[in-house]
Amino acid sequence: MEKLNVALIGTGFMGKAHSIATAVVPMLFGAPVEIERRVIVDVEEKLAKDAAKNYGFSEYSTNWREVVERPDIDIVDICTPNDTHAAIAIAAAKAGKHVMCEKPMAMSVAEAEEMLAAAKKTGVVTMVSYNYRHTPALQMAKRLIEEGRIGKLLTFRGYYLQDWGADPMAPLSWRFNKAKAGSGTLGDIGTHVIDAARLLVGEVDEVNSIVKTFVPERPLPAGHFFGQRGEASKEMGKVDVDDHALTMIKFTNGVFGTIEVTRNAYGHHNQLGFEIVGTRGTIAFDYQRLNELRVAFADDPKDAFGFRTIYSGPNQPYGDLLWPVAGMGQGYIDIKSIEWYNFLKAIAEKKPAAPNFEDGVQIERIAEAILASGESGAWEKVPR
Numbered sequence: 001m002e003k004l005n006v007a008l009i010g011t012g013f014m015g016k017a018h019s020i021a022t023a024v025v026p027m028l029f030g031a032p033v034e035i036e037r038r039v040i041v042d043v044e045e046k047l048a049k050d051a052a053k054n055y056g057f058s059e060y061s062t063n064w065r066e067v068v069e070r071p072d073i074d075i076v077d078i079c080t081p082n083d084t085h086a087a088i089a090i091a092a093a094k095a096g097k098h099v100m101c102e103k104p105m106a107m108s109v110a111e112a113e114e115m116l117a118a119a120k121k122t123g124v125v126t127m128v129s130y131n132y133r134h135t136p137a138l139q140m141a142k143r144l145i146e147e148g149r150i151g152k153l154l155t156f157r158g159y160y161l162q163d164w165g166a167d168p169m170a171p172l173s174w175r176f177n178k179a180k181a182g183s184g185t186l187g188d189i190g191t192h193v194i195d196a197a198r199l200l201v202g203e204v205d206e207v208n209s210i211v212k213t214f215v216p217e218r219p220l221p222a223g224h225f226f227g228q229r230g231e232a233s234k235e236m237g238k239v240d241v242d243d244h245a246l247t248m249i250k251f252t253n254g255v256f257g258t259i260e261v262t263r264n265a266y267g268h269h270n271q272l273g274f275e276i277v278g279t280r281g282t283i284a285f286d287y288q289r290l291n292e293l294r295v296a297f298a299d300d301p302k303d304a305f306g307f308r309t310i311y312s313g314p315n316q317p318y319g320d321l322l323w324p325v326a327g328m329g330q331g332y333i334d335i336k337s338i339e340w341y342n343f344l345k346a347i348a349e350k351k352p353a354a355p356n357f358e359d360g361v362q363i364e365r366i367a368e369a370i371l372a373s374g375e376s377g378a379w380e381k382v383p384r
């Protein structure tokens, strides 16, 4: 089997998650292709050096441009802030490397389209890290829908609620800065639930949204650390992105629904979820209970009718490859590993991965239409 060398760019939270996933993917699933974690990159030498040691990469570098050109690199894994995704992905695709890119794919639709064009030119395999779609319970929801177990779909009610932005004195992380992040809550977490909506229901035709910024100013971070946990300084800075977006959606297949996303809802830490109602049943998922899929089927006996819970295990998607007993518990790293398994399998089979850069572009289009509707107050068509 051919062996592919991985270069991971970025050593923050996502760099750590991808490092663990790439290390454990062969142990969990067997490697669809053998990989070597060859080089890890950070612009700060100490971070790069420490990460190479702690995360088990053979080498480190501070220069991603040099690394993505190297003939011994086959896969480029982009785990940097949003404003760098396009430059790295385009350079990597031009150099013929397969690209895994953290979400959101880009700062704008135009940028995402350029990334897609570059990847199409060389035919490399791409994936955007909308990791939650790989959760076995969510994949089980997809299976039930495809098998018609809840009938014809009627409505979709999706949400992604967090609370790390609720405190107005939480420092102004790069995620509140348009120049670094492109957009706010919508790009950061809204795109995950948009991905789930496309996967489970279908393409989005039109959106109508209320988009708000609740905290227009925050303390600038003290020191060089520009992250959400950093120390705050006394100086304030302007927040120029969205905090909250509430959207009505019309899907092209006639299903309608809503999506609400916020980082300002105290008590909701990382709550991505949805309810999908069909003519023969309802499915409900909430990531904070990621091992559970709640279902209600119209055909269940009347005296036992109501929501019941399927606990993820060997009978659900990917479960047979994970742990042998239902309810043992799957977690964030299991999901990141499934994501990498799917990416490597696509490379091995020379097929497109999912979600790929084409999906990423369409998600950017939906996000941009939501922001446009927030401005115009009108229904906005999503271009295809």
Ligand code: SOE
Residues within 6 Å of the ligand: 103, 162, 188, 189, 263, 270
């Ligand atoms: C912050 O909102 C964040 O780290 C997102 O950027 C991730 O996509 C999400 O998975 C967890 O929260």
